[in-house]
Amino acid sequence: MQVTMTVNGEQVTRDVEGRLLLVHFLRDHLALTGTHWGCDTSNCGACAVWLDGEPVKACTVLAAMAGGHEVRTVEGLEQFGELDSIQRGFMHCHGLQCGFCTPGMLMTARALLDRNPSPSEPEIREAISGQICRCTGYASIVRSVQWAAAEEAGTRTSADVGSPP
Amino acid sequence: MQVPAPFDYERATSVDDAIGLLARLGATARLVAGGHSLLPMMKLRLAHFEYLVDINDLHGELGYVKVEPTRIRIGAMTRHRELLESPELLSSFPIFHDAERVIADPLVRNRGTIGGALCQADPSEDLSAVCTAVDASCVIRGLDGERVVSMAEFYRGPYETAVGNAEMLTEVRFPVRPHGSSAYEKVGRRAGDWPVVSCGVAAWVEGGVITDARVGLAAVGPNTTGIPAISQALRGRAPSEDLYAEAGAIAAAYCAPVTDQRGSAAYKRHLAAELTRRALRRAVARIDGREV
Numbered sequence: 266m267q268v269t270m271t272v273n274g275e276q277v278t279r280d281v282e283g284r285l286l287l288v289h290f291l292r293d294h295l296a297l298t299g300t301h302w303g304c305d306t307s308n309c310g311a312c313a314v315w316l317d318g319e320p321v322k323a324c325t326v327l328a329a330m331a332g333g334h335e336v337r338t339v340e341g342l343e344q345f346g347e348l349d350s351i352q353r354g355f356m357h358c359h360g361l362q363c364g365f366c367t368p369g370m371l372m373t374a375r376a377l378l379d380r381n382p383s384p385s386e387p388e389i390r391e392a393i394s395g396q397i398c399r400c401t402g403y404a405s406i407v408r409s410v411q412w413a414a415a416e417e418a419g420t421r422t423s424a425d426v427g428s429p430p
Numbered sequence: 431m432q433v434p435a436p437f438d439y440e441r442a443t444s445v446d447d448a449i450g451l452l453a454r455l456g457a458t459a460r461l462v463a464g465g466h467s468l469l470p471m472m473k474l475r476l477a478h479f480e481y482l483v484d485i486n487d488l489h490g491e492l493g494y495v496k497v498e499p500t501r502i503r504i505g506a507m508t509r510h511r512e513l514l515e516s517p518e519l520l521s522s523f524p525i526f527h528d529a530e531r532v533i534a535d536p537l538v539r540n541r542g543t544i545g546g547a548l549c550q551a552d553p554s555e556d557l558s559a560v561c562t563a564v565d566a567s568c569v570i571r572g573l574d575g576e577r578v579v580s581m582a583e584f585y586r587g588p589y590e591t592a593v594g595n596a597e598m599l600t601e602v603r604f605p606v607r608p609h610g611s612s613a614y615e616k617v618g619r620r621a622g623d624w625p626v627v628s629c630g631v632a633a634w635v636e637g638g639v640i641t642d643a644r645v646g647l648a649a650v651g652p653n654t655t656g657i658p659a660i661s662q663a664l665r666g667r668a669p670s671e672d673l674y675a676e677a678g679a680i681a682a683a684y685c686a687p688v689t690d691q692r693g694s695a696a697y698k699r700h701l702a703a704e705l706t707r708r709a710l711r712r713a714v715a716r717i718d719g720r721e722v
Binding site (some may be wrong): 266282283284285289300305306307310313316319320321322325326329330332355373391392394395396 | 431432434435436437438439443462465466469470473474482484486511534535536537538540541621622
């Protein structure tokens, strides 16, 4: 069957099997390998992408179901060669070690800040509670999201905004 | 790599279209809403269908929470997140907010629907216990029109419901009565997990006595949801800690949990008693305005 959807602002059409999962469509058909493929059981959240502006687990959505809808992946965070503030937050605050969970964490964190520009720590932890990180213990991920929130609120002092490590 | 066996994908444009497709395609077709129960089962090859009929385009038609003077109606395509964030449900039936906070995780809640959850009919599913507690009825539509069944009739056993091959669940509705409130208590092993045991309670108190109380339990047996004996024991009596303990003891006696990786049968019985007690206590406190 043929499926057409918008991915990171660009319309794409491909011939796919009905059973193809969105995560494999993105990785194998569009070569957008930033979206990671982890547990396959909608537990780990490494495959989180946006579907019509809401984060979802792409291993449990059919590519066909995304037909006619808008998908945004981690590749779509950067705008005009500028990293999103959430990406810069992860760099500044060491929000990753191995990086496997990072694309999913970034997409969920971006969605959180779009809805709630100044989330509390429990709200951040709740937002990422469907995603597993085995490196950071989540503490530095929480700090990264807080960094981005402060950056966007303009409350960060220039002294805090150093060069990325 | 887990992928479902091959199937043909169809997309319904309306409820009538979905029912027409099901009637034409027969028993080898299945509706898919959020897909977060069905697709994992198909990946594990525990379920197989020749056709999947995607009903996500029906969200406009079936995604709603409508509050009427005597009842609340929830469309089958209403997503978990919409139930969690509904101010109307929070003020009138806080049991939904309690339960939705601990159902899966925010990403899954963005996709999963109340209709899909009930039709999955998993004995550990939280919303079945919630809907049992609030005395919900299920509206099932087929080629010949609609029929309305109680939760007890809807739930036929693990993974089986009253919904026939060319039918779909379109709405869940439940009565609104004054002087009542509700609560949900769940014990899980980790964030987002299925319950070890969970319990929902809806209660009504007038003139210092309980006029009605309903309990719905999840994960305590293949056919245990509502326990009418608790309602019978509570009606006409004044709320007290002793009474909550008595209700808990009935819950423990009437449920049929099995020992599995989530805990022993004895532990689950203990939880059934304790969570029934806590949920009753909290629901009654909410009626009095002592707790939110």
